[in-house]
Amino acid sequence: MGAGLKSLGIWGFLGGLVAATTIGVLWAGPKDERVADPSELVTGETPAAAARPVRMVMSGAFVSESGINLYESIAHYVARKNGITIEVTTGLAYSTINSMFETGAVQLGFICGLPYTVLRDMPTPRVELLAGPIMKYPRYGGRPVYFADLVVRSGSSYHSLEDLRGRTLVYNDERSHTGYNAPRHHLMEHGFASGFFGKIVRSGSHEESIRMVAAGEADASWVDSLVLDYDREKHLGRAGEMRVLESIGPMTVSPLVVSPDLPAELRAALRRTLLGMHQDPDGKRLLDAALIERFVPVEDAQYDGHRSMKNAAEEAGTVAIR
Amino acid sequence: MNAPPPRAGTRGLVRSFVVLVAASVALQLASLMAVREISLRTEQRRLLASASDATRELLDRYESTTYLAVVGLSTSDWDLLLRQRKLAKQFEGELAQNLAALQLGGKAHIGGAEVSLLAEDDPATKERLAATEPLWGEVQKSAVRVLRSDHQSLRNNPDLERFQAATQRLAEALVTLDADISKRAGSDLRWLGQVQRALPVGTVALMLLLGAFVFRRILLPFDESMKDLARSEGALRVARDELERRVEERTAELSAANGELVGEREKLARANHELEAQREELVRANAALERQEEALRRSNEELERRVEERTAELREAQQRSLELARQAGMTEIASNVLHNVGNVLNHVNTSSAMLSERLRALRVEPILKAAEMLDAQKADLAGFFLKDERGRRLPEYFGKLGQNLAAERTELLSLVGALEEHVTHIRAIVDFQQSYATVTNLDEPVDLTAVLEDALRMAMASGGRGGVVVDRALSPLPRALCDKHKLLQIVLNLLANAKWALDERGGEGKRLSVRLARPAEDRVRIQVIDNGVGIDSALLTKIFQHGFTTRKGGHGFGLHSSALVARAMGGTLAAESEGPGRGAAFTLEFPFRPAEA
Numbered sequence: 001m002g003a004g005l006k007s008l009g010i011w012g013f014l015g016g017l018v019a020a021t022t023i024g025v026l027w028a029g030p031k032d033e034r035v036a037d038p039s040e041l042v043t044g045e046t047p048a049a050a051a052r053p054v055r056m057v058m059s060g061a062f063v064s065e066s067g068i069n070l071y072e073s074i075a076h077y078v079a080r081k082n083g084i085t086i087e088v089t090t091g092l093a094y095s096t097i098n099s100m101f102e103t104g105a106v107q108l109g110f111i112c113g114l115p116y117t118v119l120r121d122m123p124t125p126r127v128e129l130l131a132g133p134i135m136k137y138p139r140y141g142g143r144p145v146y147f148a149d150l151v152v153r154s155g156s157s158y159h160s161l162e163d164l165r166g167r168t169l170v171y172n173d174e175r176s177h178t179g180y181n182a183p184r185h186h187l188m189e190h191g192f193a194s195g196f197f198g199k200i201v202r203s204g205s206h207e208e209s210i211r212m213v214a215a216g217e218a219d220a221s222w223v224d225s226l227v228l229d230y231d232r233e234k235h236l237g238r239a240g241e242m243r244v245l246e247s248i249g250p251m252t253v254s255p256l257v258v259s260p261d262l263p264a265e266l267r268a269a270l271r272r273t274l275l276g277m278h279q280d281p282d283g284k285r286l287l288d289a290a291l292i293e294r295f296v297p298v299e300d301a302q303y304d305g306h307r308s309m310k311n312a313a314e315e316a317g318t319v320a321i322r
Numbered sequence: 323m324n325a326p327p328p329r330a331g332t333r334g335l336v337r338s339f340v341v342l343v344a345a346s347v348a349l350q351l352a353s354l355m356a357v358r359e360i361s362l363r364t365e366q367r368r369l370l371a372s373a374s375d376a377t378r379e380l381l382d383r384y385e386s387t388t389y390l391a392v393v394g395l396s397t398s399d400w401d402l403l404l405r406q407r408k409l410a411k412q413f414e415g416e417l418a419q420n421l422a423a424l425q426l427g428g429k430a431h432i433g434g435a436e437v438s439l440l441a442e443d444d445p446a447t448k449e450r451l452a453a454t455e456p457l458w459g460e461v462q463k464s465a466v467r468v469l470r471s472d473h474q475s476l477r478n479n480p481d482l483e484r485f486q487a488a489t490q491r492l493a494e495a496l497v498t499l500d501a502d503i504s505k506r507a508g509s510d511l512r513w514l515g516q517v518q519r520a521l522p523v524g525t526v527a528l529m530l531l532l533g534a535f536v537f538r539r540i541l542l543p544f545d546e547s548m549k550d551l552a553r554s555e556g557a558l559r560v561a562r563d564e565l566e567r568r569v570e571e572r573t574a575e576l577s578a579a580n581g582e583l584v585g586e587r588e589k590l591a592r593a594n595h596e597l598e599a600q601r602e603e604l605v606r607a608n609a610a611l612e613r614q615e616e617a618l619r620r621s622n623e624e625l626e627r628r629v630e631e632r633t634a635e636l637r638e639a640q641q642r643s644l645e646l647a648r649q650a651g652m653t654e655i656a657s658n659v660l661h662n663v664g665n666v667l668n669h670v671n672t673s674s675a676m677l678s679e680r681l682r683a684l685r686v687e688p689i690l691k692a693a694e695m696l697d698a699q700k701a702d703l704a705g706f707f708l709k710d711e712r713g714r715r716l717p718e719y720f721g722k723l724g725q726n727l728a729a730e731r732t733e734l735l736s737l738v739g740a741l742e743e744h745v746t747h748i749r750a751i752v753d754f755q756q757s758y759a760t761v762t763n764l765d766e767p768v769d770l771t772a773v774l775e776d777a778l779r780m781a782m783a784s785g786g787r788g789g790v791v792v793d794r795a796l797s798p799l800p801r802a803l804c805d806k807h808k809l810l811q812i813v814l815n816l817l818a819n820a821k822w823a824l825d826e827r828g829g830e831g832k833r834l835s836v837r838l839a840r841p842a843e844d845r846v847r848i849q850v851i852d853n854g855v856g857i858d859s860a861l862l863t864k865i866f867q868h869g870f871t872t873r874k875g876g877h878g879f880g881l882h883s884s885a886l887v888a889r890a891m892g893g894t895l896a897a898e899s900e901g902p903g904r905g906a907a908f909t910l911e912f913p914f915r916p917a918e919a
Binding site: 091106 | 395398400401403404407408411462463465466467469470471472
């Protein structure tokens with residue numbers, strides 16, 4: 001080293017120092033890390049060359065807003081398989097969704113069974129059934145059914161429907177079967193139609209109802225078993241704080257519906273895709289994530305129960321839960 | 323200046339220089355790291371500020387699109403609703419991502435681009451960011467609610483008002499956050515300025531330090547070294563001159579020494595030459611030596627050969643000596659044989675004298691006369707026999723002559739028969755002796771009884787007047803080691819003497835007794851006893867002397883030699899007699915050595 005330093009000389013050393021400083025300044029200098037991501041720059045509508053996208057609505061009957069992305073993935077899988085584009089809209093009220101189907105603003109929807117019967121029973125039916133899911137949990141018994149679960153806070157002192165007399169009930173939507181139609185019928189059957197709860201509040205969605213019960217803003221709520229199971233399984237929201245007092249059902253599960261405005265071939269193709277999804281590795285992976293075993297055909301008659309419950313309430317003049 | 327030893331000085335200089343360089347590098351690195359850190363922090367602040375701005379902007383857009391969606395909802399303008407809902411959803415996603423990135427680090431949307439944010443480490447800022455979380459949750463919740471509300475009017479819609487209020491609170495929180503971030507960016511910038519100002523100072527200080535180092539540790543020592551060098555050069559010049567002088571001297575010395583060496587070398591060459599000559603001489607001498615050695619070797623071989631020859635000769639001589647010795651032994655035997663044969667030859671002599679006498683007296687002359695008569699009458703033999711008287715008596719005469727001759731012949735034949743008998747007798751004696759003559763001077767396992775029987779057979783075979791009763795008292799003994807020939811010689815002599823004494827006595831009742839006994843463990847006793855003429859007591863001491871004999875025709879040899887032989891066997895021979903006419907007893911004793919030890 002001594003020989004090296006001697007041969008380098010003091011000027012060589014100083015020169016090296018300057019060079020090192022320059023390199024260091026260049027290396028440590030500020031850099032603009034805002035690198036545009038081309039894929040993210042394209043926003044808004046789908047490319048003009050593509051056909052007009054199929055609009056799909058996702059009601060809160062299947063899954064909470066937190067799990068909505070999974071159903072969007074299922075929708076995109078179906079679109080990819082059929083060479084179409086599907087735009088998914090969420091967060092709308094059941095009545096809004098029905099209005100949209102009535103006017104043809106949307107063509108596909110994961111909707112509640114009761115709104116389906118309304119749309120189906122119009123003089124010109126605005127929807128037809130595509131398929132219904134069979135959920136994986138044992139209580140569904142390998143059939144396309146679901147339940148209306150009466151939930152209370154885990155630590156609450158309520159142990160039966162009776163205990164809830166005079167308490168606050170929160171429901172999601174008047175057009176919800178599990179949240180409103182079935183419970184209303186259930187109350188009627190128990191002779192509580194003339195007035196049972198102290199207070200009735202509307203939340204707009206099952207997960208909001210769960211949140212309100214968990215937060216003490218309400219004492220109980222009938223919620224869709226699909227929503228409750230999914231949020232519990234994925235630890236979403238406050239579903240884990242719920243205790244199920246009782247369940248109404250099994251009842252035919254909420255369906256996937258299609259507008260008759262879409263070409264018949266496309267409708268048939270969409271149905272085939274859904275019914276064969278569990279046999280395709282990609283489709284199977286999506287179904288597993290959504291806790292769905294597979295999609296199966298459902299018939300309109302399977303929703304007669306929904307209709308009869310609604311009719312019975314209307315005939316009895318019990319329109320609203322009290 | 324006291325200059326340290328050169329090597330130690332260099333090492334110290336290098337060490338100082340290395341330390342200084344290391345310090346310089348460390349200072350520079352520290353400066354660079356500081357600048358880089360400040361730069362990063364400033365950049366992060368700038369990005370945070372941008373992200374905060376962008377997030378507020380996103381919130382504005384989210385609020386606007388959600389409001390427009392509600393407008394669509396209230397006017398049943400589903401296209402408007404869906405379009406705005408979709409945009410609102412997009413802004414919602416970006417907003418959520420930005421808030422998470424502000425708080426925990428990660429990708430954030432700024433304008434149309436994505437940038438990476440570091441996790442916030444300022445506690446105050448983190449706290450403010452954490453406070454935005456519930457506010458954002460409230461915004462989302464109220465947004466869902468307003469769209470799912472059964473109130474769809476734009477006026478007096480409590481859900482819409484709740485949404486707008488939540489949005490407002492979050493916007494205010496973001497404004498506060500912006501201010502915080504800007505403030506912290508300012509303080510970082512001030513720190514950067516201070517560091518930037520401090521850096522040149524540090525650099526100048528370093529340069530001064532380096533200059534001082536170079537001046538003090540390099541230039542000054544260098545100057546001193548140059549002076550030392552000049553001084554050293556002067557000294558070196560003087561030393562060189564001195565050296566040259568000494569070299570010249572030394573060269574001269576060496577030249578002289580070289581001359582001597584050349585002389586020495588020539589001497590050495592001569593000496594070497596001589597040595598070479600000596601060596602050749604030595605070689606020659608060596609060759610001569612080798613020749614001598616060869617001759618010596620041959621001589622040696624010759625000597626060995628002669629020694630072998632001589633040895634063979636000696637061996638032959640020994641053989642001859644042995645043979646002579648054996649012959650000497652045989653001479654003794656022959657003496658005995660002659661002694662015995664002599665006795666028989668007396669009879670032969672007698673017989674041959676009688677035969678000679680008879681032959682001389684044989685009447686052959688009448689036959690010669692008759693033959694002459696016949697020869698004279700051969701002209702007329704018939705007439706002679708018929709006419710002449712002598713002729714007529716001649717057959718009768720021949721008849722009587724024939725009878726006489728026949729009688730003579732019978733007598734002669736009788737004499738010749740006796741003679742043949744004696745000769746046969748002698749042959750038998752010789753044959754017996756020959757069976758022992760081959761064994762000489764050697765002790766061997768001997769059956770004493772058998773030897774005595776053989777001796778008796780030989781002694782009795784020599785004949786005699788007969789009428790002797792032989793009495794044997796032979797104890798059975800084990801085979802003994804002894805010289806069989808010597809024993810036989812003694813016993814034969816004793817038996818011959820006994821026979822003679824018995825013959826001399828004459829008359830009846832001649833008795834010869836032979837006894838064999840072992841009086842002690844290591845002694846053998848053989849006795850020959852007769853009742854012959856006996857020995858006068860005065861003669862008992864003389865009979866063993868050489869040449870003394872009482873026998874007519876004796877040589878005084880037998881007992882003498884027997885006594886000598888007995889002594890040679892380690893034994894004794896003794897004679898006893900009660901006087902003339904009272905018989906005699908001869909006793910031989912010798913050591914008993916059993917053959918089977």
